[in-house]
Amino acid sequence: MNRTQTACFALLASAFVLAAILVVQIDRKAEANAAHADGQNVLQTTFQMMTATTRNDDESLFILDNTKGVMVVYSANIGRKQLTPVTAIRMEEIFGGRRGGRDR
Numbered sequence: 562m563n564r565t566q567t568a569c570f571a572l573l574a575s576a577f578v579l580a581a582i583l584v585v586q587i588d589r590k591a592e593a594n595a596a597h598a599d600g601q602n603v604l605q606t607t608f609q610m611m612t613a614t615t616r617n618d619d620e621s622l623f624i625l626d627n628t629k630g631v632m633v634v635y636s637a638n639i640g641r642k643q644l645t646p647v648t649a650i651r652m653e654e655i656f657g658g659r660r661g662g663r664d665r
Contacts, residue, residue: 621647 609625615636622635622644630652635644 625652 565629569595581610598656601619607626608612609627611623611625613621620637620639622637624635625632631649633649634647636647
């Protein structure tokens with residue numbers, strides 16, 4: 562193998578490395594853009610969080626506490642970086658005391 566072949570292989574390897582970096586960056590950009598989608602949802606065993614557009618195109622945060630059976634709604638003020646609690650609702654009031662799909 563002479564110097565020209567070695568240089569060609571080195572350039573080819575660097576092209577593959579740069580292509581891999583480009584693919585990873587494009588994937589990260591796609592994930593970052595997905596965060597701005599409507600109605601994001603986070604599921605945990607003890608709580609669920611969801612954002613949704615409410616009236617007047619406001620963005621609200623809904624948090625459901627699975628252990629206490631309470632949903633709290635927060636209004637977001639993006640300019641001030643604040644969350645203001647709007648209401649707290651017990652799920653028993655809405656679903657009539659049912660838990661897990663069965664009556665008590």
